[in-house]
Amino acid sequence: MRKEILRRNTRQREIILEELRKVKSHPAANEVFRIVRRRIPNISFSTVYRNLNLLRDDGYVLELTCGKYSCRYDGTVSNHYHFYCLKCKRVFDIEGPVLKDMDKGVSKKTNFKVIYHRMDFYGYCKGCK
Amino acid sequence: MRKEILRRNTRQREIILEELRKVKSHPAANEVFRIVRRRIPNISFSTVYRNLNLLRDDGYVLELTCGKYSCRYDGTVSNHYHFYCLKCKRVFDIEGPVLKDMDKGVSKKTNFKVIYHRMDFYGYCKGCK
DNA sequence: TTAATTGCAAAACTTTTGCAACGCT
DNA sequence: AGCGTTGCAAAAGTTTTGCAATTAA
Numbered sequence: 254m255r256k257e258i259l260r261r262n263t264r265q266r267e268i269i270l271e272e273l274r275k276v277k278s279h280p281a282a283n284e285v286f287r288i289v290r291r292r293i294p295n296i297s298f299s300t301v302y303r304n305l306n307l308l309r310d311d312g313y314v315l316e317l318t319c320g321k322y323s324c325r326y327d328g329t330v331s332n333h334y335h336f337y338c339l340k341c342k343r344v345f346d347i348e349g350p351v352l353k354d355m356d357k358g359v360s361k362k363t364n365f366k367v368i369y370h371r372m373d374f375y376g377y378c379k380g381c382k
Numbered sequence: 383m384r385k386e387i388l389r390r391n392t393r394q395r396e397i398i399l400e401e402l403r404k405v406k407s408h409p410a411a412n413e414v415f416r417i418v419r420r421r422i423p424n425i426s427f428s429t430v431y432r433n434l435n436l437l438r439d440d441g442y443v444l445e446l447t448c449g450k451y452s453c454r455y456d457g458t459v460s461n462h463y464h465f466y467c468l469k470c471k472r473v474f475d476i477e478g479p480v481l482k483d484m485d486k487g488v489s490k491k492t493n494f495k496v497i498y499h500r501m502d503f504y505g506y507c508k509g510c511k
Numbered sequence: 512t513t514a515a516t517t518g519c520a521a522a523a524c525t526t527t528t529g530c531a532a533c534g535c536t
Numbered sequence: 537a538g539c540g541t542t543g544c545a546a547a548a549g550t551t552t553t554g555c556a557a558t559t560a561a
């Protein structure tokens with residue numbers, strides 16, 4: 254990916270990316286902070302935020318937006334979908350094929366460049382329905 | 383849609399919904415505030431926020447999450463997808479068939495009750511790519 | 512050396528909440 | 537009357553920024 258400004262390799266950024274790639278969830282910035290602090294106890298919140306923005310700009314992580322507050326970050330390329338229970342508010346992973354064709358279809362239809370998509374199902378889980 | 387608590391009709395909520403249905407863009411809460419204030423000059427910010435939440439709970443508007451700050455609101459509830467430009471942050475409606483079959487597929491696979499889904503495409507719009 | 516990066520604190524910004532007054536029903 | 541709603545101000549939560557000190561290249 255294109256870098257607009259020279260980047261220096263720092264332990265902080267390295268470890269943030271490393272941890273983000275390890276985890277299967279999509280942690281919010283404050284959760285990334287909590288995770289990374291286990292390895293760099295005195296890392297600051299702003300360092301985490303700044304590096305998440307740099308990693309996003311450089312294409313190393315995806316920035317997902319899913320709440321009123323808080324972005325979530327995805328260190329993996331492989332996509333999967335989510336199911337949100339309207340009652341108990343839990344979030345479940347949905348296994349199964351990701352519709353990559355949709356991206357091409359939307360690209361053709363709109364003449365936009367589609368990078369990825371997300372799909373969220375809403376309803377009631379086994380215990381709540 | 384189901385209302386959990388009795389709602390009273392107020393001029394503020396009425397006008398917020400009215401304006402939201404007029405506009406083709408997907409305004410953030412502060413933009414809704416700006417628009418509505420033209421008709422109710424002394425309306426407060428918190429009234430706008432509270433009513434956007436109520437209208438969302440009652441199914442009258444869609445709450446789109448698309449930035450670090452700020453949700454955006456859509457006065458058209460009928461099913462359609464959205465495209466988010468990663469650069470200019472604008473939101474576009476995607477016309478075209480909604481994949482109702484997916485709901486059934488996920489229902490079968492998970493044994494959850496799927497009510498609806500949303501699909502969000504991310505990338506760069508015509509002017510930004 | 513030099514300029515990107517860090518940690519800290521404060522600022523900026525969005526959204527929620529507590530409360531007395533107001534106004535639907 | 538009863539209680540949902542409003543407007544105001546303050547609080548809460550997330551993200552950014554200013555700055556001196558570090559540190560990678």
